[in-house]
Amino acid sequence: MDDLVVVRVFTGPEGTGGNALGIVYDGPSVAGRPARQRLAAELGYSETVFLDDPASGSVDIYTPSARLPFAGHPLVGLAWLLRHRGRPVDVLRPPAGDVAVRHDGEWTWVTGRAAWATGRRTERFDSAADVDALPAPPPGEGWLYAWAWQDEAAGLVRARAFPRRGDSIVEDEATGAAALLLTAELGRPLDIRQGTGSRILTRPLPDGTIEVGGRVTL
Numbered sequence: 570m571d572d573l574v575v576v577r578v579f580t581g582p583e584g585t586g587g588n589a590l591g592i593v594y595d596g597p598s599v600a601g602r603p604a605r606q607r608l609a610a611e612l613g614y615s616e617t618v619f620l621d622d623p624a625s626g627s628v629d630i631y632t633p634s635a636r637l638p639f640a641g642h643p644l645v646g647l648a649w650l651l652r653h654r655g656r657p658v659d660v661l662r663p664p665a666g667d668v669a670v671r672h673d674g675e676w677t678w679v680t681g682r683a684a685w686a687t688g689r690r691t692e693r694f695d696s697a698a699d700v701d702a703l704p705a706p707p708p709g710e711g712w713l714y715a716w717a718w719q720d721e722a723a724g725l726v727r728a729r730a731f732p733r734r735g736d737s738i739v740e741d742e743a744t745g746a747a748a749l750l751l752t753a754e755l756g757r758p759l760d761i762r763q764g765t766g767s768r769i770l771t772r773p774l775p776d777g778t779i780e781v782g783g784r785v786t787l
Contacts, residue, residue: 572598575614578646579743579783585766587786588743590646591617596629602636609633615738618643623651626661626668634736639665639685641745641769641781649677649785669778678782679745680774683753686746688712691754697727705740706731714747719762726751728763743767745781752779 572595577587591612596619599605609617609631616637621627628647630637644661648670651658661668661679669680694700694717703715716728728751730741741747742764748771752759758772770782 573612574650574787576646576650576785576787578642578649578785579745579763579767579769580786581762581766581768582784583766584786586742586764587767587784588616588642588741588764589614590643592643592647592650593617593619594650596621605629605631606634606636610736613737615732615741615744616640616643618647620647620651623656623658626658628661628663630663632732632734632736633738634734637663638687639663639668639681639746641679641681641749642743642783644668644670644679644681645677645745645781645783646785648672648679652677653787673782675784676770676782677785678780680778680780681746681749682778683750686750686753689714689747689750691716691747691751693717700727700729703729703731705729706733709733712747714744714751716751716761724757724759726759726761728761730763740764743769743783745769745783749779749781752781 574592580587591614610633619629665685689712719725730744752771761769
């Protein structure tokens, strides 16, 4: 489709990794939840976001099998694209609520709440090597964020994400909502190295919200 843009979100410093994101820039061109769900399944990205109103920042987010009230990597990717196209916004509005947006050099940041990252479970492993050794997906059911300290003093985390919801996404390369949840649980800023080469930065804010930031590329 002509208005579909694909970006990679949370890339590493050399452009490595990054989670592919489908952005339907003209969201109203795909009307209704069933049609959007079918398109998200057909595209097969971990998430597809529909921009419904650039002026208000209204957006709608889907995995191949479900609609999401909030997700980090679609909002970071869309915020970056709007700025890249000369239409920067200060806020995006998924169903969960208002998400503040800011840019700092090559980093794009969005702000969310841990309560919005529902249905996910974090599990700490003894070492980064243990996380790396996990099969994709590990045995069990339910959304799993497997992590270990790579350097606890520096806040450096090794992580992998397994949705385990029965659709085409076996492992999520980079996940903002799960990173936000882990940050809330640990109560400190994190530098997360996820998947094959992605990087996610997070930091708790005084009002209880959490910022999630990353690099984006077309």
